[in-house]
Amino acid sequence: MKYLVEEKYVHEFLDLDETDYMVGHDDGSQIEFLSPFRYYVNKSYGYKREKKDLHYNNIPLPEFWGVYPDGFNGMVMDKYIRKANIYFKEPIIKRYVKSVEWLEEERVYRRDVYDCFGVKYYSEYLNKDGDLTDVIYYGKDGKEVVIYQPKNEVFFLLKNGMVNQVIYSYKDFFMSFLEDLNNDGI
Template sequence: MRLLEECYKDEFDDLPDNEYIFGHEDGQKTILSPYRILINHYNKYQHEYSDLFYNNLDIPEFWYVYPEWDNGKIMYHGDKKANIYFKEPIVKRNVHKVEWLDNGFNYKTDYYDLYGLKFFTEYYDQDLGLMMTSFYTDDNKEVLSIHHKNEAFLVNTKNKTNVFYSYKEFVQYVESIIRR
């Protein structure tokens, strides 16, 4: 069974119900999504399930991280630089996502997956909202960027960038990778 994004459901009215489900990929599902398939294809290593403990986040020197009630935060000279949201059970303090702040504005959010790796980042504009989502391999290379305002999917391979102008085209490309 494969997971397809709920917001693109209208593009797939011809799919058999037993092969696909619709929802939102947040890096926490064991069901394969087109994003996960693409990332796994370009990852250098096979990974085992392993959460990222909040104290192991990669942050700049002299910044510090600590828990705050049910979540956590990253601070620098008294300024809150990020909100950390923990996975369930929150008592383990494993990272689900980190919202990075600039003067209180959440300009980007990093999502961590079942392997404790940064899976994707959402970038925001204060006036326009969600602008772009970038997906990363295990060596932190951007392999996919989705430009939400023009609905373009850019897949970065070793030699070129492939551009798709619909989610369905992107999914068909990912399915062609599986068949190779």
Template sequence: MIAFFDKYTENAGKLQETMRCMGEDAKIAVLSGEGFLPSGILSPYDFFSYGSRQGEFAEKDLFYNFIPLPEFWEVRLTGGTGGIFDMGCEKAKIYFREPAEKRNVQRVEWHMEDGWVYKIDYYNKYALKYASEFLDTERNVESRVYYSEKNQEMVVEQPVNHMISLLDRGMVRKLFDSRAEFIAGYLEEAGLREEECVLFVQEEKTFEDLSLTSEAGKMWTKVLFSDPGLLNQYAGMGGTNGFRFYEIPEQYRENHGRGEAMILTASDRVEQIEYLISVLPEMRFHIAAHTQVSDKLRKLEESGNVRVYPQISRQDLDMLWDTCDFYLDINHYYEIYDAVNAAHTRNQIILGFDNTVHHRELLADEGIFAEAEQEKMAFTIRELMANPARVQELLGAQQKKKREIWQDLWMRRENGHGI
């Protein structure tokens, strides 16, 4: 299987890790021209620019003083950036990779005297200029060129009409009318045509860039989404092969059933929260929201075993993910921070009521309670806090849920139906 990403993010590593857990192998290819992809990540642009020669290149940084320049031009540092000058007149700005204090080049923006940036040169992990963007006066990209290691133009992309040309010694050897055709051409020339092709969508613009709902979209056996909103949008456009991506970590964090529970909510309607707080004084409840909270929620702190986090910070949220062993999916209305999936990945015990669960498919059957079974939920929580063996039993059933989703997904290789 080869999975294409619109851009390289941590989701690529998560997919590879998940596939390893399922006993499958996945090649990763990135559809945007990026100069610092990790080793082993495929790129159609690198393939057409360098071919098999890429394995011969040594990785190295380009120090700003070594940018190739015309005779008598010079480079100067100008604060946190650099500048290229001719006879005292600045021709371009140099922007550095992080950490910027090392002064290694990431891109060079060439500009006219009036400030119009007409070209941006990009440098890669081999210290080569691998691409240039040519811009209009509104800073829209009119064309994008990818180069060989000898600075020969190899790929020319015109984003406005989605046309992509392959060049050989300055002559067009192949012309593609769309990015979908370009990808098909890459698979053919790279000997990957027999691979199952999966697309991982992370941005809305990918729908248009790859014409997903047209005939061209049929090249993808599956379209994966980490964002449920994008998945719903795709389904609304008629997409039938879209699936939610659920990460399976190679190793789950330890969970000992400690008396720390978190709830993420977008409203003050939290099912049976007053009852649970009162009958479980040994449990500390952390209730967090991404907005300000009502007096109703704030008043819960009077119980002594509750802390409320209005407009929770990223630091506090990360702290709760690390310290809480229970996640209570008992808030009404919509979910925030992809909470249930995040709790599952972090191996928290997830419990919820029939009328509040947001992702039933991720909860163990015994973790879901009828609306009126608050006493049974409280009993279960108390039992889990006292019995480590029960904790591991429930977590085992919970972890099995994601594996079943993936097993079902890969059993559908032939029919292409989504969920």
């Protein structure tokens, strides 16, 4: 299996054999490449899951909120107030959810990204200026498994809802993932 290295950190991995990895961003759609994020998410599920996408009618919502098509995308409404923008995966005609941007006073404060297994893979939290502050990856039952703070380049690995390990660079995070992978015998 090839490993997926986040594009903005590829300069830290010039010593890796290019046949062992692919450069890109883990948006939850890749199953043929393993990123550190996907590894920890999969581990929480026991590695076995069935591929299926989430239809936009099945997005978890508060009572009385609704989803509606909006051209090539969708939206979440509470009465006459737009609460979120829904973006679909290709082919958009199937209306499978790629991401949902949650709005507060017309400003995006959180972006939920759904994976190829039909569950929320991660959430990106944005400050009032639109800057990314935190990325939280979810495992089984929606439990947090990795919290990433891009500004500080800090990674928190969680186990049973508690911080188990703190890592201070992407390269160390990636190397820790490879070590855990070898210890698991995968």
